[in-house]
Amino acid sequence: MTPLEGGLLLGVIFFFGGSFLFPRGSLWGGFTLFTVGATLVAWNPSNTHLVGWTPWVAHLGGVSTTGGIPTYSVAHLGGSLMGGDLKFLTLALLGVAGFCFVRRIPSGYEPLLIGLVSVSAGLLTFGVDHLVLLYLTLELQALSLYTLVGFYKFDEERTDVAIRYLLSGSLVSGFMLVGFAQGYGYGGTFLLSDLPQLDRLGSAWVVGVLLFKAGVAPFHFWAPLVYTPLEWGTLAVTLGATKVNIWYLLVGNLSPLVGSAWWPLWGAALLSVGVGSVGGFFQTNLGGILAYSGVINGGYLVLLLLGGSPWVFGYYLVTYFIGTLALVGWASAWGDPRVETLRGWNTLGVATPLVLYYLALNLGGLPVFPGFFGKLALLGGLAPLGWFTLWGVVVASLVPAVYYVSLVGAPLFTPTETEVVLPRFVSPGVVAYLVIGLSGLAGLVVSVV
Amino acid sequence: MGKQPGWVDYFFWLTPLVALVGVSWVNPTGGVQIFYLPVGLALLYGVVVSRVHSTRVGPLAWWISLVGFLLVGPHCWGPTRFGWTDGTLLADPVGTPYVFLTVSLLPLIVLASLDSLRGNPRVYYFWVLFLGGVLVLCFTVTNFLAFYTLFEILGFPMFLLIGQYGPRPQRVGAAYKFFVYTFGGSAFILPVLVYFQFWLGSSDLFFLQAYQFTPYEEALFVGLACVPFGVKIPLVPVHLWLPEAHVEAPTPISMLLAGLLLKTGGYAFLRFLIPVFPGGFYLWGPLLTSVGLFSVVVASVYALVQVDMKRMIAYASVAHMSVVFVGLVSGVPGGAVGATYLMLAHGYTSAGLFGGIGVLYDRYHTRTVRYYGGLAGVMPLGGIFFFLLTLGNLSFPFTGGFTGEFQILAALALQNVVVCLVTGVTVFLSLGYSVWLFNRLFYGSPGWLTRHGELTPVEFGVLGATAGATLGLGWGGSSFVGFTQVSYASLYEGLTG
Numbered sequence: 001m002t003p004l005e006g007g008l009l010l011g012v013i014f015f016f017g018g019s020f021l022f023p024r025g026s027l028w029g030g031f032t033l034f035t036v037g038a039t040l041v042a043w044n045p046s047n048t049h050l051v052g053w054t055p056w057v058a059h060l061g062g063v064s065t066t067g068g069i070p071t072y073s074v075a076h077l078g079g080s081l082m083g084g085d086l087k088f089l090t091l092a093l094l095g096v097a098g099f100c101f102v103r104r105i106p107s108g109y110e111p112l113l114i115g116l117v118s119v120s121a122g123l124l125t126f127g128v129d130h131l132v133l134l135y136l137t138l139e140l141q142a143l144s145l146y147t148l149v150g151f152y153k154f155d156e157e158r159t160d161v162a163i164r165y166l167l168s169g170s171l172v173s174g175f176m177l178v179g180f181a182q183g184y185g186y187g188g189t190f191l192l193s194d195l196p197q198l199d200r201l202g203s204a205w206v207v208g209v210l211l212f213k214a215g216v217a218p219f220h221f222w223a224p225l226v227y228t229p230l231e232w233g234t235l236a237v238t239l240g241a242t243k244v245n246i247w248y249l250l251v252g253n254l255s256p257l258v259g260s261a262w263w264p265l266w267g268a269a270l271l272s273v274g275v276g277s278v279g280g281f282f283q284t285n286l287g288g289i290l291a292y293s294g295v296i297n298g299g300y301l302v303l304l305l306l307g308g309s310p311w312v313f314g315y316y317l318v319t320y321f322i323g324t325l326a327l328v329g330w331a332s333a334w335g336d337p338r339v340e341t342l343r344g345w346n347t348l349g350v351a352t353p354l355v356l357y358y359l360a361l362n363l364g365g366l367p368v369f370p371g372f373f374g375k376l377a378l379l380g381g382l383a384p385l386g387w388f389t390l391w392g393v394v395v396a397s398l399v400p401a402v403y404y405v406s407l408v409g410a411p412l413f414t415p416t417e418t419e420v421v422l423p424r425f426v427s428p429g430v431v432a433y434l435v436i437g438l439s440g441l442a443g444l445v446v447s448v449v
Numbered sequence: 450m451g452k453q454p455g456w457v458d459y460f461f462w463l464t465p466l467v468a469l470v471g472v473s474w475v476n477p478t479g480g481v482q483i484f485y486l487p488v489g490l491a492l493l494y495g496v497v498v499s500r501v502h503s504t505r506v507g508p509l510a511w512w513i514s515l516v517g518f519l520l521v522g523p524h525c526w527g528p529t530r531f532g533w534t535d536g537t538l539l540a541d542p543v544g545t546p547y548v549f550l551t552v553s554l555l556p557l558i559v560l561a562s563l564d565s566l567r568g569n570p571r572v573y574y575f576w577v578l579f580l581g582g583v584l585v586l587c588f589t590v591t592n593f594l595a596f597y598t599l600f601e602i603l604g605f606p607m608f609l610l611i612g613q614y615g616p617r618p619q620r621v622g623a624a625y626k627f628f629v630y631t632f633g634g635s636a637f638i639l640p641v642l643v644y645f646q647f648w649l650g651s652s653d654l655f656f657l658q659a660y661q662f663t664p665y666e667e668a669l670f671v672g673l674a675c676v677p678f679g680v681k682i683p684l685v686p687v688h689l690w691l692p693e694a695h696v697e698a699p700t701p702i703s704m705l706l707a708g709l710l711l712k713t714g715g716y717a718f719l720r721f722l723i724p725v726f727p728g729g730f731y732l733w734g735p736l737l738t739s740v741g742l743f744s745v746v747v748a749s750v751y752a753l754v755q756v757d758m759k760r761m762i763a764y765a766s767v768a769h770m771s772v773v774f775v776g777l778v779s780g781v782p783g784g785a786v787g788a789t790y791l792m793l794a795h796g797y798t799s800a801g802l803f804g805g806i807g808v809l810y811d812r813y814h815t816r817t818v819r820y821y822g823g824l825a826g827v828m829p830l831g832g833i834f835f836f837l838l839t840l841g842n843l844s845f846p847f848t849g850g851f852t853g854e855f856q857i858l859a860a861l862a863l864q865n866v867v868v869c870l871v872t873g874v875t876v877f878l879s880l881g882y883s884v885w886l887f888n889r890l891f892y893g894s895p896g897w898l899t900r901h902g903e904l905t906p907v908e909f910g911v912l913g914a915t916a917g918a919t920l921g922l923g924w925g926g927s928s929f930v931g932f933t934q935v936s937y938a939s940l941y942e943g944l945t946g
Contacts, residue, residue: 354572357609366632367601379640380647390640398636405608405628413612413621 090244096325097236100332115237118144122245131180131190157229172209179205203261213246216298217272227287232332240325272299277399286337312381319374327359344416360408364401487517488582507563510574514556525549538589542933547588555581561911562701576606594652615697623697630690634677657725671729681714685744695763700807708800718777727943737778744771749878758816776857780944782937787856794849798841801915812901823895831904832891834912841919843883849922
């Protein structure tokens with residue numbers, strides 16, 4: 001048994017064992033332990049392809065390697081990006097989602113399991129080298145997300161947005177199929193590694209779908225709608241762990257398509273930076289704010305895809321996702337994601353509101369938090385694109401910083417009439433996990449690159 | 450004993466301590482480490498204060514800031530101590546006057562907080578001491594990007610201190626305004642620093658000074674860099690955050706803001722912008738001087754019509770700092786020497802005036818001038834100190850303000866008599882609002898104001914020290930010019946030579 005198999009087995013035992021022994025109350029504990037175990041295994045340098053150990057998947061011809069010596073996916077601009085790092089990131093984000101489920105555990109085990117299926121399907125895409133398998137894994141991930149979003153059948157708003165999400169997602173899946181079919185038609189092969197260069201339209205079909213899944217403008221319309229009614233746990237799964245693989249595809253396996261789809265990517269990037277910087281101002285819910293934060297940061301990532309180096313792309317990806325999920329994780333202690341209800345944190349002592357302040361500033365990319373170095377790296381990476389791009393990005397990045405800070409204004413400064421009690425899990429350990437984890441991971445990435 | 454510290458407390462306080470140790474480890478060279486002292490003391494304070502009762506927190510913070518002053522202060526005084534560098538931090542005649550101002554004002558700010566603080570004292574004193582430490586680093590660092598980072602860091606504790614500790618509900622809006630102006634301004638310089646760091650390879654002061662920028666680059670960079678530091682000085686029309694922040698902040702935080710934080714804007718011009726981009730300043734000089742003159746006149750007139758004491762002193766600060774700005778962009782070393790001197794004098798004088806207003810607000814809970822009168826009979830000693838500080842504010846001879854403004858006006862007269870005369874308008878206008886304010890507060894019938902008496906020992910310490918410094922600086926101009934002459938001449942070498 002390899003360490004990977006052992007870790008996963010241990011995680012499964014913890015997850016189900018804990019859940020059965022301590023019904024409901026320990027669901028999140030099992031969930032978290034599972035992800036922690038899997039995360040530790042994923043960090044093992046000898047494991048770069050999580051699915052490499054599954055012979056039946058390899059048999060389908062879709063796995064590019066079977067593990068062993070660390071291998072790197074060569075990005076189209078040269079340099080390298082370690083797929084294993086992003087798998088680690090995915091699992092770490094899933095761990096944070098585990099914390100978020102504490103506040104409101106959906107009935108039964110199903111939402112947690114659906115979340116795991118979604119993330120597992122995403123992890124499969126890291127190692128897939130087969131168009132059909134890639135399509136199927138992406139669809140499996142998307143279907144899980146549609147189900148997760150609409151899980152509360154008596155919640156009219158969630159059901160409504162889940163149907164919209166499903167319909168628009170199904171439509172764009174068709175577009176991706178068109179792109180893949182064109183690739184097969186040109187090359188006569190399903191293997192990504194042998195795929196010929198697609199023309200602009202063919203690349204645009206595929207890249208556009210990935211941008212849709214990542215929530216980048218102009219395909220972002222679903223994101224604020226879907227994120228707003230979600231409870232913390234589902235929000236964390238939808239916003240974090242299931243997005244990393246989409247970005248990895250753009251810089252990794254599907255990177256050859258990016259080169260020929262540069263024109264829609266440029267448009268999408270600039271539009272995202274503009275839309276994302278303004279849109280957040282009109283949101284009254286943390287989910288909506290983070291959706292627009294995803295739009296603007298998606299714009300930055302696409303710009304890095306076009307003009308930056310892969311390591312800057314990876315670093316910015318890590319700081320963005322960890323910053324976002326740390327904020328979601330910490331804010332989930334409150335219960336209600338509506339901004340108007342986020343008041344009175346200052347009655348909880350010294351550290352609690354300060355951590356929220358720290359996390360908001362970090363997401364805003366302000367000195368001297370990891371997000372600031374992420375922004376510096378971003379600007380450094382975008383420097384070759386010229387002064388005006390650099391300027392636009394700096395100006396656009398300031399606007400979200402203002403609404404992030406306005407987000408923490410109510411918790412920090414406004415007293416509340418209602419009694420404020422934090423759930424038991426808000427402990428020094430969680431503070432340490434979020435703060436040290438956030439800073440440490442960002443620092444680790446810096447030291448690695 | 451109060452509540453026992455928990456796991457969170459230790460974690461919260463110890464994390465920055467570990468960071469400090471890390472910084473020291475990265476930069477292990479000798480004597481310059483003393484400039485980390487205020488930060489270290491703040492962190493030590495954090496650890497120690499977790500063990501003591503909350504009512505002892507203020508005195509403890511005062512002792513720590515005082516020890517910091519006694520240790521760091523002597524290193525800033527006397528030319529023999531200047532001029533050594535280890536490549537990261539620089540202690541020279543340009544920066545160390547500001548370091549001295551920081552470490553000498555910090556104990557007074559803590560002292561002023563002792564009787565007037567509302568809210569959690571532990572967090573409050575920690576942030577105040579932390580700000581002092583960051584300011585010391587800010588005034589000694591030679592890397593432009595590091596300076597910018599420290600400059601930005603100053604905003605976060607200020608945002609909290611204004612928003613959480615201000616006496617009125619409007620404090621939240623004032624904190625936001627402060628945040629939006631200061632961070633909005635920073636957007637203009639960040640791309641420039643990124644250009645230095647990622648295209649040129651370094652943002653170190655000496656590297657940039659040696660680098661041959663094209664005239665277009667110099668013009669562009671000066672134009673962009675003037676915005677964030679102009680906001681911090683502040684210049685009209687980007688000054689609107691300052692009166693709000695002063696009015697809504699607690700009194701000691703107003704002292705900190707006027708006495709120390711505004712100086713970072715002027716210092717940035719002196720340390721980084723003018724030596725690195727002399728050509729850009731040559732080009733922008735007329736426009737910047739015009740903006741400065743506009744700011745001087747408008748702010749002085751605004752100060753004349755205020756009914757809130759704090760707002761009046763806030764506008765007076767804008768006017769004085771605008772004079773500083775005109776001196777800085779005058780293009781001659783004498784203007785810069787005067788600007789530094791005026792910043793030092795203004796640091797003590799405005800801090801003292803805000804402290805005096807805080808004394809009145811703590812007693813009578815209003816800052817509106819029309820409710821006051823006859824205080825000379827109620828608190829004669831307070832009246833004397835307030836009078837001395839008022840003299841400093843209107844730049845009366847033998848106060849620090851006079852020495853600084855005289856040097857600036859003399860330098861301006863060498864360049865352009867009209868500019869000198871317009872700048873000199875501030876002397877007359879400040880005479881008007883300062884004397885009017887003192888007259889309304891301390892003369893006439895005391896009426897209902899007799900319910901409170903003379904200054905407390907703590908208030909005596911704060912007002913006495915600032916009034917003493919205001920007077921003392923009025924006698925030290927020539928020696929200051931003597932030991933800073935060479936340094937300031939070299940700063941302006943590109944412009945004059």
